[in-house]
Amino acid sequence: MVRRIASLFLVGGFLLLSSCASIVSKSSYPISINSSPSEARIVITDKKGVEVYAGNTPATIKLRAGSGFFGKAQYQVKFTKDGYDIKTVPVNFKLDGWYFGNILLGGVIGMLIIDPATGAMYKLDTEFLNETLSKSTASIDKTELKVYGINVIPSAWTKHLVIVSK
DSSP: OHHHHHHHHHHHHHHHHOOHHHHHSOSEEEEEEEEESSSOEEEEEETTSOEEEEEESSEEEEEESBOSTTOBOEEEEEEEOTTBOOEEEEEEEEEOGGGGGGGTTTHHHIIIIIHHHHTTTEEESOSEEEEEOOBOHHHHOOOOOOOOOTTTSOGGGGGGOOOOOO
């Protein structure tokens, strides 16, 4: 009888002190980042602008789901490569459905303390980023000086001509 009561307290205590999302979900998630063309430089910053990763594509990085107590993480991935436009892509987290399992299994402690503190109440919105970078128009536009003879220029240009010397 004493064993049975002790077992009930142990199971009851486990259910009260555990949290559903922390058991089923994670506090950080891997994300795979690729680009076309490959070998683009990536810099990942959090919502405060703090750099959390820098490297080249392809890459797989683990990002934390939470950002403080009841705070959902948000990141920006900045892609750069010579000859291509800079591209910035957001990485977002959303509320994990397992968080509501606390109503049945994790109790108030899981719902109000453990999952919000660990970030386990959030999950990654996407597991893959595969971005195509656009060729930069700045590198295509070249300024140059061309010299034309008076007999070669279009007639519409002649009204804009100015005599420099006689």
